[in-house]
Amino acid sequence: MRNVYVVGVGLTKVGKLYDISLRDLATEALFKSIDDAGGEMPEAIVVGNMLSSLVEQENLAALIADHAGLRGITGFKVEAACGSGGAAFLAGYSLIASGLFKKVVVLGIEKLSERPTPQTARGLAWAADADYELVYGISFSGLNALVMRYYMSKYNVSREEMASWAVLMHENAATNPYAHMRNKITVEDVIKSPLIADPIRLYDSCPLSDGAAAVMLTSRDVARKVTDTPILVAGIANSVDSPDLSSRFELDSMLAARLSAEKAFKMANISPNDIDVAEVHDAYSITGIISIEEIGFAPKGKGAKLISEGSFRPGDKPTINPSGGLKARGHPVGATGIYQIAEIAMQLRGDFPGVKVEGEYGLAQNIGGVGSNITTIILRS
Amino acid sequence: MRNVYVVGVGLTKVGKLYDISLRDLATEALFKSIDDAGGEMPEAIVVGNMLSSLVEQENLAALIADHAGLRGITGFKVEAACGSGGAAFLAGYSLIASGLFKKVVVLGIEKLSERPTPQTARGLAWAADADYELVYGISFSGLNALVMRYYMSKYNVSREEMASWAVLMHENAATNPYAHMRNKITVEDVIKSPLIADPIRLYDSCPLSDGAAAVMLTSRDVARKVTDTPILVAGIANSVDSPDLSSRFELDSMLAARLSAEKAFKMANISPNDIDVAEVHDAYSITGIISIEEIGFAPKGKGAKLISEGSFRPGDKPTINPSGGLKARGHPVGATGIYQIAEIAMQLRGDFPGVKVEGEYGLAQNIGGVGSNITTIILRS
Numbered sequence: 001m002r003n004v005y006v007v008g009v010g011l012t013k014v015g016k017l018y019d020i021s022l023r024d025l026a027t028e029a030l031f032k033s034i035d036d037a038g039g040e041m042p043e044a045i046v047v048g049n050m051l052s053s054l055v056e057q058e059n060l061a062a063l064i065a066d067h068a069g070l071r072g073i074t075g076f077k078v079e080a081a082c083g084s085g086g087a088a089f090l091a092g093y094s095l096i097a098s099g100l101f102k103k104v105v106v107l108g109i110e111k112l113s114e115r116p117t118p119q120t121a122r123g124l125a126w127a128a129d130a131d132y133e134l135v136y137g138i139s140f141s142g143l144n145a146l147v148m149r150y151y152m153s154k155y156n157v158s159r160e161e162m163a164s165w166a167v168l169m170h171e172n173a174a175t176n177p178y179a180h181m182r183n184k185i186t187v188e189d190v191i192k193s194p195l196i197a198d199p200i201r202l203y204d205s206c207p208l209s210d211g212a213a214a215v216m217l218t219s220r221d222v223a224r225k226v227t228d229t230p231i232l233v234a235g236i237a238n239s240v241d242s243p244d245l246s247s248r249f250e251l252d253s254m255l256a257a258r259l260s261a262e263k264a265f266k267m268a269n270i271s272p273n274d275i276d277v278a279e280v281h282d283a284y285s286i287t288g289i290i291s292i293e294e295i296g297f298a299p300k301g302k303g304a305k306l307i308s309e310g311s312f313r314p315g316d317k318p319t320i321n322p323s324g325g326l327k328a329r330g331h332p333v334g335a336t337g338i339y340q341i342a343e344i345a346m347q348l349r350g351d352f353p354g355v356k357v358e359g360e361y362g363l364a365q366n367i368g369g370v371g372s373n374i375t376t377i378i379l380r381s
Numbered sequence: 382m383r384n385v386y387v388v389g390v391g392l393t394k395v396g397k398l399y400d401i402s403l404r405d406l407a408t409e410a411l412f413k414s415i416d417d418a419g420g421e422m423p424e425a426i427v428v429g430n431m432l433s434s435l436v437e438q439e440n441l442a443a444l445i446a447d448h449a450g451l452r453g454i455t456g457f458k459v460e461a462a463c464g465s466g467g468a469a470f471l472a473g474y475s476l477i478a479s480g481l482f483k484k485v486v487v488l489g490i491e492k493l494s495e496r497p498t499p500q501t502a503r504g505l506a507w508a509a510d511a512d513y514e515l516v517y518g519i520s521f522s523g524l525n526a527l528v529m530r531y532y533m534s535k536y537n538v539s540r541e542e543m544a545s546w547a548v549l550m551h552e553n554a555a556t557n558p559y560a561h562m563r564n565k566i567t568v569e570d571v572i573k574s575p576l577i578a579d580p581i582r583l584y585d586s587c588p589l590s591d592g593a594a595a596v597m598l599t600s601r602d603v604a605r606k607v608t609d610t611p612i613l614v615a616g617i618a619n620s621v622d623s624p625d626l627s628s629r630f631e632l633d634s635m636l637a638a639r640l641s642a643e644k645a646f647k648m649a650n651i652s653p654n655d656i657d658v659a660e661v662h663d664a665y666s667i668t669g670i671i672s673i674e675e676i677g678f679a680p681k682g683k684g685a686k687l688i689s690e691g692s693f694r695p696g697d698k699p700t701i702n703p704s705g706g707l708k709a710r711g712h713p714v715g716a717t718g719i720y721q722i723a724e725i726a727m728q729l730r731g732d733f734p735g736v737k738v739e740g741e742y743g744l745a746q747n748i749g750g751v752g753s754n755i756t757t758i759i760l761r762s
Contacts, residue, residue: 097479
């Protein structure tokens with residue numbers, strides 16, 4: 001298999017971006033990634049996106065390529081709910097690894113602020129099982145609340161310990177110029193924030209964000225030509241699980257997180273102890289906590305306790321979510337996985353503009369649904 | 382690049398399938414493709430689908446894999462409007478060609494009859510440009526009607542000549558057990574059918590269909606083990622163009638059809654004259670006619686005339702759409718590209734259950750939007 005390298009990244013600010021269209025936002029990230037790759041033009045574009053149907057626009061690869069002046073290149077959209085970015089990266093990776101192409105941009109884009117929040121929240125629930133879950137009226141937050149309640153009860157985790165995740169995320173995001181939320185918060189702020197779906201409160205949950213992120217992937221020969229700091233994709237794996245929570249074996253485990261991480265570690269020939277920095281998918285604090293346990297950064301049931309005791313902070317090995325994570329960097333759904341990968345690539349290159357972490361290996365884990373479509377990516381400097 | 386083979390196909394009947402759910406329909410095709418591949422289980426599934434958002438269900442790869450008892454495998458959905466199947470095939474192809482996997486199912490699924498026709502028709506228009514076309518109220522048929530009017534006027538093509546496409550398609554579909562419409566029609570039937578968007582009449586247009594189709598792709602070593610008739614993917618290419626018709630260079634040309642065909646021919650190292658059988662994308666008769674011209678089967682402006690004079694019929698080289706095409710086999714949007722590929726594979730194996738064509742090389746061209754995302758695939762026996 002041919003080696004694949006990240007040689008360019010392009011991010012837009014994450015937030016409520018009311019004054020820019022989907023296609024303009026996407027091409028902003030696309031052009032930045034081209035600039036960052038020394039002006040190399042992509043032969044193909046893979047777009048990660050979940051909910052453009054809410055604005056009655058599909059066919060995004062053609063739309064964005066055309067808007068960028070790239071008619072005639074190859075393109076398609078990949079969807080895997082909130083894990084669309086990671087899955088799109090896998091598709092883009094294989095376009096290079098196969099030898100079909102030498103230069104591919106994987107671009108994540110989501111523009112949620114086009115529609116009222118209730119409509120967007122309903123759209124996000126399409127990641128769950130429409131016939132066996134949504135029909136009963138449960139929301140996506142409601143499903144995650146079941147997991148959080150079960151986890152806290154099973155492992156005797158306090159409300160305060162759970163809250164420490166969000167506090168660390170906002171602290172990390174404070175210096176990230178791309179972050180949706182740069183304000184610092186306290187444990188008390190989290191505990192007193194409005195209840196969304198008991199026990200999930202507003203600050204246990206990520207914001208609904210707009211944003212676009214792009215990474216330029218190339219073959220080895222192109223990478224050597226365009227950059228002194230090519231970042232190798234050392235490991236990559238994706239795994240699916242039942243979208244229907246009621247058919248899971250255990251509410252506090254995520255099979256797809258464990259499987260995809262194990263396969264990615266095997267491919268990279270390293271273990272969780274080798275990872276210096278990780279971006280994990282904390283759509284809710286409970287999601288991030290289970291993610292770090294399944295990857296192998298924390299023992300089962302200990303993730304929240306370790307965070308509250310001061311682990312995983314900047315400088316620790318691994319440092320978790322120096323970007324601020326979904327909680328504070330924000331969660332532009334189909335773009336989130338690409339933000340994570342771009343942030344890890346910048347950390348390994350040494351030019352991430354927020355909290356910096358030195359190291360050789362970084363990991364990104366992007367989660368779709370309540371753990372039903374998960375991609376784990378390991379990068380090496 | 383590793384060779385990739387089609388070693389199993391699975392089709393469901395195409396039609397208005399009111400009594401089966403999306404997940405049941407999908408797994409029917411999936412299981413058939415596994416059976417046809419000697420029971421080999423896929424390590425990954427790529428799902429081609431455009432409009433599952435209409436039934437509030439995304440995350441289809443996880444949904445279908447789970448329903449089939451395949452939790453833990455790799456999966457994602459690919460969307461490229463009506464070209465979703467072909468684009469998904471490209472993604473699945475590269476998963477094998479890269480060496481990441483040895484057994485991948487590419488599954489196309491569309492379940493349009495869940496919603497009233499006006500809602501579905503609106504959804505199909507999401508393939509066009511929401512901001513610059515749909516906002517003015519034009520429908521997808523309306524956009525194609527502009528192309529048909531321009532083509533007929535520029536090349537002096539009569540109403541009767543245009544109608545001959547649909548007549549041939551219904552004739553071919555009459556013996557296809559999977560076809561949506563098996564009734565024969567006459568030129569007069571077409572010309573007297575209800576007007577949809579002048580000059581497009583009902584019989585110039587494909588039906589809105591439900592259906593699912595799956596193909597099992599494998600590496601060479603697996604192919605040798607499971608079948609005596611592996612079908613090689615000899616050429617494959619995808620190309621995008623502007624979704625916005627007003628920004629095209631010429632209304633009667635499709636850049637993406639020409640480019641993707643040229644690249645696929647180059648990869649297969651053959652020319653259009655070598656193709657024995659082709660399945661092309663006649664969402665409207667005009668679409669099919671421009672497609673065969675851009676591929677190189679007919680000179681520019683001559684496609685309709687040649688059909689009306691009796692070319693491209695069963696036994697001719699190439700035979701066009703022995704399945705009956707989108708017009709009569711039907712157009713289960715995200716599944717259509719996979720139907721085309723499966724039908725060509727069966728032709729080359731000699732076991733297509735309708736109109737049979739002998740030959741070594743077959744071609745499928747799957748079109749998204751009004752020619753904005755097009756994949757051309759060349760198979761060899």
